[in-house]
Amino acid sequence: MTAISNSADVAFASIGDQIRRLAVEQGEHAALICEGKTYCYADLDAMIDRCASALQRDGIAPEDVVAICAEASPWYVAVFLGALRAGAAVAPLAPSSHPDSLAGMIENAGARVLFLDADVRTALKRAEKPPTVRSVRLDAQGDAEDTTGIDAWLAPRGAVPRHVDVRPEWAFNIIYSSGTTGLPKGIVQSHAMRFAYAQRSVDRGYGPQAVTLISTPLYSNTTLVSFFPTLALGGTVVLMPKFDTKGYLALAQQYRATHTMLVPVQYQRLMAEPDFDRYDLSNFVSKSCTSAPFSARVKADVVRRWPGSLTEFYGMTEGGASCELCVELHPDKLHTVGRVMTGHEMRLIDPAGNELPRDSIGEIVGRSPTMMTGYYRQPEKTAEAEWYDRDGQRFIRTGDIGRFDEDGFLVLMDRKKDMIISGGFNVYPSDLEQVLLQHPQIAEAAVVGVTSERWGETPVAFVTLHAEATVDASELAGWANERLGKMQRLAEVVIADSLPRSAIGKVLKRELRESFKPSRAY
Known part of the structure; x- marks a missing residue:
C-alpha cells in the first residue's frame, strides 16, 4: 500500500457523487450482491436517491446525524449512502450493544432518525430510558406498530434529492467504540479521510474488476475500510449478513471474489474447515486482516493454502498511525504487525508521557493524515486520547504496549489495560x-x-x-x-x-x- 499522500493529486469527490458518476459510466455493472440478488450501479443509485430524498423531505439537513442499527442488508447500504448524499453523518451502531448503552449512543449522537430492525426495536424497549427518536424499520413493509416500515418511508421511485455540496471536513460517520464501561466513545471520521482510504486502495487492486466479499458487520470500521473503496472505485460488494465457513467459501467461489477483509478468528475458522481445499479461490488478489491479534501459525497457513497476497494491518479506528505486514514477503516477521506505513509516524512513550527510544517498550502513539476529528461531544475524552510532542504535533494514543525490532517491525506486547503487574513485574x-x-x-x-x-x-x-x-x-x-x-x-x-x-x-x-x-x- 502506498502513502495516503497519493490522493493529493486527485480532486475530492463525495461517495454520493462518485456513485452517481458510476451509475452513468457503468450503470449495468454489479455494485451489490446480497443473498442471491444483484443490484447494478443504476439500481443502487436510484435506491440512494429515494433515501436521500426522503431524508430531505423529513427535514434532515447537512451535518445532521442519522443512526442505523440493524443486520446488514441492501436497504442498510442504501440508507447509509443516502444519508451521505444528503450531507448527513451516519452513526452505524452495533445491534449487540446493551440496550442502555445503545440508547446512550443514540442520544449522544443527537440522531434525528433511527433505522432499525425488529430485534433492535425489542431490545430498546428494555432500556432504562428508551430513545424517543423517530424510527424506521428496515425489515418491514408499510407501518410496523410504532415504527414506519421502509417501503412506506421511502420517497417515490424516480425521486431526485436536492444536490448537496459535501465538504471534505464534514463528518462522514461516527463509529462508536466497543467500550466495556461507561458510554462508548463516538469516533468522528471525515469525508476527506474516507476519500483518502479509497484512493490509496487503487494500489491494492481495487477498481471495477474487484469483487469484495464482506462478512463483517457494517457498523465496524474494519468493514468500512474495504466496503467504501470497493464502491467508490466501481467494484462489486458481495454482502454476507451472517458469517459461516462453508457459506463464505461458497460465495467466494461462486462470485470469483478478489478481495476480502477478515478478522483473525474468521481466518482461523476458515483454515480449520475440513473442506477448505475443495473450493476454488484462485481469483483472490488481496486479503486483509485487522482488529485483533493474528497468530503467526495461522498467517503462515493462509499464505500456504490461499491464493493472493495477505496483508495484516495494525491501527485504530481513531486513526493515528498504522502498520502493515505483507505476510508473504516477510515470513520471518510473522510475530510482528509490520512496519509503519509511508506517511505515518509512530513513537513510544512512558506512563508519564515522556518519549522513549525506539528499542524501548512503551505505549504506542501515532499521527497521520487519517486521524479522527475527535470523540463526538466528548471533548474531555478527546483530550485524554491525544499526546503532543515538543513541537506541538498531535498524536493519538493507542493504549497498546509495544516495541520496534532492529528492522523497524512493530512487536505488540499488549493492551495497556490488559497488562498484568505481578509482584511489581510487568x-x-x-x-x-x-x-x-x-x-x-x-x-x-x-x-x-x-x-x-x-x-x-x-x-x-x-x-x-x-x-x-x-x-x-x-x-x-x-x-x-x-x-x-x-x-x-x-x-x-x-x-x-x-x-x-x-x-x-x-x-x-x-x-x-x-x-x-x-x-x-x-
Whole structure:
C-alpha cells in the first residue's frame, strides 16, 4: 500500500457523487450482491436517491446525524449512502450493544432518525430510558406498530434529492467504540479521510474488476475500510449478513471474489474447515486482516493454502498511525504487525508521557493524515486520547504496549489495560498466549490477570481445545509453566468451550475476568 499522500493529486469527490458518476459510466455493472440478488450501479443509485430524498423531505439537513442499527442488508447500504448524499453523518451502531448503552449512543449522537430492525426495536424497549427518536424499520413493509416500515418511508421511485455540496471536513460517520464501561466513545471520521482510504486502495487492486466479499458487520470500521473503496472505485460488494465457513467459501467461489477483509478468528475458522481445499479461490488478489491479534501459525497457513497476497494491518479506528505486514514477503516477521506505513509516524512513550527510544517498550502513539476529528461531544475524552510532542504535533494514543525490532517491525506486547503487574513485574498476556498456542492440542488462548493476595495480580489462562484433544487443565498448566519465566507462570488454566468475542472477533477479556472462579486462594 502506498502513502495516503497519493490522493493529493486527485480532486475530492463525495461517495454520493462518485456513485452517481458510476451509475452513468457503468450503470449495468454489479455494485451489490446480497443473498442471491444483484443490484447494478443504476439500481443502487436510484435506491440512494429515494433515501436521500426522503431524508430531505423529513427535514434532515447537512451535518445532521442519522443512526442505523440493524443486520446488514441492501436497504442498510442504501440508507447509509443516502444519508451521505444528503450531507448527513451516519452513526452505524452495533445491534449487540446493551440496550442502555445503545440508547446512550443514540442520544449522544443527537440522531434525528433511527433505522432499525425488529430485534433492535425489542431490545430498546428494555432500556432504562428508551430513545424517543423517530424510527424506521428496515425489515418491514408499510407501518410496523410504532415504527414506519421502509417501503412506506421511502420517497417515490424516480425521486431526485436536492444536490448537496459535501465538504471534505464534514463528518462522514461516527463509529462508536466497543467500550466495556461507561458510554462508548463516538469516533468522528471525515469525508476527506474516507476519500483518502479509497484512493490509496487503487494500489491494492481495487477498481471495477474487484469483487469484495464482506462478512463483517457494517457498523465496524474494519468493514468500512474495504466496503467504501470497493464502491467508490466501481467494484462489486458481495454482502454476507451472517458469517459461516462453508457459506463464505461458497460465495467466494461462486462470485470469483478478489478481495476480502477478515478478522483473525474468521481466518482461523476458515483454515480449520475440513473442506477448505475443495473450493476454488484462485481469483483472490488481496486479503486483509485487522482488529485483533493474528497468530503467526495461522498467517503462515493462509499464505500456504490461499491464493493472493495477505496483508495484516495494525491501527485504530481513531486513526493515528498504522502498520502493515505483507505476510508473504516477510515470513520471518510473522510475530510482528509490520512496519509503519509511508506517511505515518509512530513513537513510544512512558506512563508519564515522556518519549522513549525506539528499542524501548512503551505505549504506542501515532499521527497521520487519517486521524479522527475527535470523540463526538466528548471533548474531555478527546483530550485524554491525544499526546503532543515538543513541537506541538498531535498524536493519538493507542493504549497498546509495544516495541520496534532492529528492522523497524512493530512487536505488540499488549493492551495497556490488559497488562498484568505481578509482584511489581510487568507481565504481557500476549507472551503467555503465544507459548500456549504452541501446544498441539490448544486451539485458542487468552490470558487475564486476576487478584492475588501474594502478588497483587497473577495470570490465568482460558483455552479452547481441538476436537481430538485429550489433555486436561492441570497438564496444560504444567506444560506451559515449564516454558515460562518465574514471574509469568500461570496460576490456573481454564478449559472453555469457546471464548467470548465481539462481533468483529476481539476476545472480551473483561467477561473472562468476571466469569473466573478461583479454585483456591492465590
